[in-house]
Amino acid sequence: MTAAFPGAVGCAGKPTRDFTYVASRRRRLSEYEAVTCHTQPDVLTFDQVGWMLRDANGRPPWVTESTALHHPNWFAFRDPASHWQRTYVRMQAEQERGIARSVEDAAAHGVLDEFDPVWVREILGRHYRAWSYAEYGLFRAFAVAQRETLSDTLGNVYCFEAFDRMRHAQAIVLHLLELEDHVEGFADDGAKAVWLEDPRYQPTRQLVEELVASNDWGELAVVTNLVFDPILTEVAVSQLVRRFGPFHGDPVTAHLVGTTERDRRRNLGWTQEMVRMVTDESVPEREKNSEIIRDWITSWTPRVREAARAMADVYDVPPLQVARFDDVLAAAQGTQEQLVEGLPLSVEVRV
Amino acid sequence: MRNLIKAHERVKDFDWEHSYAEKPDRYPTKYKIPRKTKDPFRHLIRDYVSMEQEKDDRQYGAMEDALARSNSAGKAQPRWMEILKIALPTVNFGEYAAMKSCGQLVDTVDNAELRQGYMAQMLDEVRHTNQEIYLNRYFAKHAADPEGFHIGLKARGINMFGIAGRAALEAFFVGDPIEGALNLQVVAETAYTNPIFVTLTEVAAANGDNVTPSVFLSIQSDEARHMANGYSTLAAVVSNEDNLKYLQDDFDRAFWRQHSFLDPFLGTVYDYFQKDRGNSYREKWTEWIAEDWVGSYISKMEPYGLAVPECFAVAEEHMKWKHHTTAMLAAASWPFHFWRWDPLTQSDFEWFENKYPGWYKLYGGFWENFAQITKASDGINPMAAFEALPPLCQVCQMPCIMPRLDCSEVRFREHVGRTLPFCGAMCEKIFFDEPIRYEQTRNFWQQNDGTSLDEYIVNSGLLRSDGHTLIAQPSLDTDRMWTIDDVRAWGMEITDPMVAISAQLAVTNGSGGAPASNGSSNGSSNGAVNGTSA
Numbered sequence: 001m002t003a004a005f006p007g008a009v010g011c012a013g014k015p016t017r018d019f020t021y022v023a024s025r026r027r028r029l030s031e032y033e034a035v036t037c038h039t040q041p042d043v044l045t046f047d048q049v050g051w052m053l054r055d056a057n058g059r060p061p062w063v064t065e066s067t068a069l070h071h072p073n074w075f076a077f078r079d080p081a082s083h084w085q086r087t088y089v090r091m092q093a094e095q096e097r098g099i100a101r102s103v104e105d106a107a108a109h110g111v112l113d114e115f116d117p118v119w120v121r122e123i124l125g126r127h128y129r130a131w132s133y134a135e136y137g138l139f140r141a142f143a144v145a146q147r148e149t150l151s152d153t154l155g156n157v158y159c160f161e162a163f164d165r166m167r168h169a170q171a172i173v174l175h176l177l178e179l180e181d182h183v184e185g186f187a188d189d190g191a192k193a194v195w196l197e198d199p200r201y202q203p204t205r206q207l208v209e210e211l212v213a214s215n216d217w218g219e220l221a222v223v224t225n226l227v228f229d230p231i232l233t234e235v236a237v238s239q240l241v242r243r244f245g246p247f248h249g250d251p252v253t254a255h256l257v258g259t260t261e262r263d264r265r266r267n268l269g270w271t272q273e274m275v276r277m278v279t280d281e282s283v284p285e286r287e288k289n290s291e292i293i294r295d296w297i298t299s300w301t302p303r304v305r306e307a308a309r310a311m312a313d314v315y316d317v318p319p320l321q322v323a324r325f326d327d328v329l330a331a332a333q334g335t336q337e338q339l340v341e342g343l344p345l346s347v348e349v350r351v
Numbered sequence: 352m353r354n355l356i357k358a359h360e361r362v363k364d365f366d367w368e369h370s371y372a373e374k375p376d377r378y379p380t381k382y383k384i385p386r387k388t389k390d391p392f393r394h395l396i397r398d399y400v401s402m403e404q405e406k407d408d409r410q411y412g413a414m415e416d417a418l419a420r421s422n423s424a425g426k427a428q429p430r431w432m433e434i435l436k437i438a439l440p441t442v443n444f445g446e447y448a449a450m451k452s453c454g455q456l457v458d459t460v461d462n463a464e465l466r467q468g469y470m471a472q473m474l475d476e477v478r479h480t481n482q483e484i485y486l487n488r489y490f491a492k493h494a495a496d497p498e499g500f501h502i503g504l505k506a507r508g509i510n511m512f513g514i515a516g517r518a519a520l521e522a523f524f525v526g527d528p529i530e531g532a533l534n535l536q537v538v539a540e541t542a543y544t545n546p547i548f549v550t551l552t553e554v555a556a557a558n559g560d561n562v563t564p565s566v567f568l569s570i571q572s573d574e575a576r577h578m579a580n581g582y583s584t585l586a587a588v589v590s591n592e593d594n595l596k597y598l599q600d601d602f603d604r605a606f607w608r609q610h611s612f613l614d615p616f617l618g619t620v621y622d623y624f625q626k627d628r629g630n631s632y633r634e635k636w637t638e639w640i641a642e643d644w645v646g647s648y649i650s651k652m653e654p655y656g657l658a659v660p661e662c663f664a665v666a667e668e669h670m671k672w673k674h675h676t677t678a679m680l681a682a683a684s685w686p687f688h689f690w691r692w693d694p695l696t697q698s699d700f701e702w703f704e705n706k707y708p709g710w711y712k713l714y715g716g717f718w719e720n721f722a723q724i725t726k727a728s729d730g731i732n733p734m735a736a737f738e739a740l741p742p743l744c745q746v747c748q749m750p751c752i753m754p755r756l757d758c759s760e761v762r763f764r765e766h767v768g769r770t771l772p773f774c775g776a777m778c779e780k781i782f783f784d785e786p787i788r789y790e791q792t793r794n795f796w797q798q799n800d801g802t803s804l805d806e807y808i809v810n811s812g813l814l815r816s817d818g819h820t821l822i823a824q825p826s827l828d829t830d831r832m833w834t835i836d837d838v839r840a841w842g843m844e845i846t847d848p849m850v851a852i853s854a855q856l857a858v859t860n861g862s863g864g865a866p867a868s869n870g871s872s873n874g875s876s877n878g879a880v881n882g883t884s885a
Contacts, residue, residue, distance in 0.1 A: 009815070009832070011820075014816055019502070034488050037504075038504040038505065050791075061451075085478040085480075089404050093403075133365060143457040146450070146451075147451045166470055173358065177354060
């Protein structure tokens with residue numbers, strides 16, 4: 001078609017009309033792979049001349065020691081959700097519009113006025129608002145981790161998870177601001193003190209601060225998405241805020257939580273894929289990687305369970321007992337154990 | 352209607368004093384940043400994602416609809432389209448490096464207001480990275496000559512100018528995060544995104560390419576927020592007097608690191624690949640960098656303790672010639688690259704002489720000659736016209752021939768038993784201020800030393816799909832294109848010019864050591880390429 005146009009070359013073979021340097025996972029190069037792969041330079045392949053600049057200690061832009069995991073080619077990682085910026089932003093814009101619309105509808109039909117006052121004040125205003133700090137802490141942890149990951153495809157999923165976490169934190173704040181407009185006397189101003197001082201939240205705060213302080217991006221994803229979220233977020237948010245809400249006249253907050261659960265599923269998916277990748281039989285260090293992942297899970301799981309148990313009393317606060325804390329925790333632990341059992345690790349994980 | 356002021360206040364109150372675990376000092380900074388500053392980012396995520404989605408839909412929608420149906424990419428001036436083969440992947444690393452810079456800033460700058468801005472910029476940079484590679488792929492699909500676009504990021508990695516681009520842009524995120532922000536937000540984004548994403552779109556549109564403007568202007572709409580991040584970061588830095596003792600040096604260095612690559616590179620793109628001609632790069636540089644950035648921004652920082660870099664005057668003087676010298680070398684070394692040249696014509700000469708008085712006397716002869724040696728059937732090696740190809744600066748990786756061959760400021764200095772080349776005084780100073788940051792850097796010549804040129808071309812994948820014809824050509828002529836056999840006939844071997852230069856300097860000094868400075872004035876001591884021309 002273009003042969004008629006100036007500049008066309010018709011005498012040097014049929015030109016290749018797509019990128020030839022990306023090893024596509026499927027037969028045809030996906031849009032996701034095309035716009036993501038090799039945006040990060042790789043001194044083992046195309047950028048063999050090496051790094052051009054080092055920091056004041058002689059450290060180059062990326063170092064393999066940024067995680068204890070080993071892989072001969074981190075660039076082989078692919079996000080199972082195949083997100084690039086456009087698809088990611090479109091998804092989050094849809095989720096945010098959904099939240100805004102459901103709150104708007106609820107406000108218009110007086111649903112917000114029907115929320116149980118104890119539910120609003122104690123669970124939403126104190127507990128859920130305190131949780132926004134946990135999400136913010138995880139934003140910080142993932143924002144740094146994306147800097148250090150050893151390939152572009154990994155950097156992007158970490159960046160998107162960082163953004164997810166900030167979105168969750170902000171969505172909570174905006175949701176409660178709407179409630180302030182509709183529920184007389186309601187304010188969330190005590191929540192920061194809850195986060196900082198209430199003994200029920202201190203084990204969680206400690207975990208979050210340790211994740212922010214951790215220096216291994218592989219550990220961060222494994223711990224957050226395979227341990228912290230399946231147990232602690234499940235108990236503190238999904239089973240309490242989402243499940244109890246409708247019984248306290250609040251069908252709206254569940255929608256917000258639902259969007260965070262969608263993000264959680266996505267983040268779990270790529271973390272499982274990352275574990276699969278580093279334990280694949282083609283990877284020389286697969287045994288060592290399995291042991292490292294096992295050690296991360298076994299060292300963090302008891303403390304995450306402990307942090308969840310510390311919130312047991314919070315389940316007594318809602319006027320209606322929709323579920324018992326012990327049952328909820330047991331179920332979350334059971335699901336998380338199944339997740340861990342499903343990982344292709346060559347070593348047994350005993351917590 | 353939600354209370355926006357309250358919303359902004361609350362989302363910026365997420366930070367707390369950590370007491371259970373101390374965050375390691377991952378990216379140490381010598382700067383002290385106040386905990387509270389002005390807020391550069393006045394969007395909530397809800398508004399941000401909605402806004403970005405709309406911009407994406409408009410841009411990608413246009414590319415896939417009206418621009419595809421009108422075949423804008425296929426009909427654009429081929430001269431212009433050729434340079435995008437290197438320009439897009441090179442600029443792209445700036446976006447990716449910026450994303451990493453934001454991660455460092457989130458970690459290091461303990462200030463919730465600034466963190467919000469860095470967070471949005473982090474995702475913006477993923478956006479720009481994706482947009483530019485999408486555009487690159489779009490041209491692989493739709494350009495009249497797609498070869499070169501199809502290997503963009505791979506070719507960037509092996510190309511001498513792609514490598515020099517990486518040298519400048521790694522400064523966004525390697526080192527003190529605040530120094531990175533100076534490089535990224537204060538210099539590159541505030542000074543240079545206008546020449547890149549605004550003025551280049553004028554050239555593109557004038558040359559029939561309406562696709563690049565769609566993407567670049569959409570990118571630029573985010574850059575305004577990044578400039579605000581830069582301003583807020585800078586305001587936070589100058590608010591503490593203790594910071595001022597470091598700031599000027601870091602700022603000077605940041606300006607020079609970005610100038611030393613971006614100006615010769617952009618100037619070449621701008622001036623040598625326009626067909627339907629308008630303004631010159633120097634005119635636009637004067638408007639955006641000298642008048643707007645320096646005149647309206649940096650010079651107004653003086654009361655706060657930040658002065659216009661001293662090296663700015665040097666840069667301004669160099670701007671008369673630097674990119675012409677670069678373009679000449681890039682054209683002479685065309686077989687190394689992955690785009691085609693369109694030799695300059697008489698009307699181009701007139702334009703250059705008009706825009707850069709004295710240009711013809713200095714460069715006209717080269718281009719007159721270049722136009723005569725483009726025929727593959729003649730088989731003339733363009734590099735044979737030079738006594739040597741120049742060494743590459745240990746810091747900026749640009750050829751040590753600036754600002755002009757006849758008045759090059761090249762200098763050689765000994766460092767730990769090695770003789771190292773520098774393009775001028777500023778890069779030399781930057782190196783010796785912190786040698787640990789640059790001493791391990793290898794350059795293009797070192798990487799390919801001992802390889803024959805034809806072997807380099809084949810191994811780098813710089814052949815067209817027939818496996819025979821070079822992607823790079825010295826003209827747009829398609830009657831008899833240059834093939835690998837033509838290059839093979841030259842029998843050229845790539846050699847690191849510093850081997851011969853070091854030896855020559857040792858003889859000159861009679862001690863085996865290199866002189867302290869100014870070892871050579873024109874970098875032509877010996878050949879980077881040995882061989883015979885046909």
